[in-house]
Amino acid sequence: MIHDRMKEAGVQNMSAYIRKMAINGYVIIPEWPDLNRVISLHARISNNLNQYAKKANETGKLYEEDIAEIKMMNNEQTELLKKALEAVIHLYEEDSKKRK
Numbered sequence: 104m105i106h107d108r109m110k111e112a113g114v115q116n117m118s119a120y121i122r123k124m125a126i127n128g129y130v131i132i133p134e135w136p137d138l139n140r141v142i143s144l145h146a147r148i149s150n151n152l153n154q155y156a157k158k159a160n161e162t163g164k165l166y167e168e169d170i171a172e173i174k175m176m177n178n179e180q181t182e183l184l185k186k187a188l189e190a191v192i193h194l195y196e197e198d199s200k201k202r203k
Contacts, residue, residue, distance in 0.1 A: 127198070137190070141183040148176050 105117070114120040155169050 137183050138187045141180055141187060144176060144180045144183065148173065148180065151176070 105120070109115070109117065109120045112120065114123075151169075151173060155165065155173070158169075159165050
């Protein structure tokens with residue numbers, strides 16, 4: 104039964120799961136589309152950076168449009184990370200209120 108609950112919560116470490124349940128009585132299962140978008144965007148940025156580095160090494164040049172694309176993707180990633188962090192802060196504040 105514990106293993107089933109751990110699987111539902113997406114937790115693999117039994118000690119961490121039991122500790123969280125003992126302290127809080129629940130485990131939050133985050134479903135944040137924005138966080139998934141950040142992870143996907145991060146992978147794309149990393150891939151693009153590798154491609155740009157390869158091109159720069161081959162040609163000895165960086166192109167303005169490549170740099171602009173990296174900046175745009177980085178700005179989007181930053182905004183999505185802010186949203187995800189705000190959601191975490193909100194959950195923390197709500198949890199803190201319940202404990203009082």
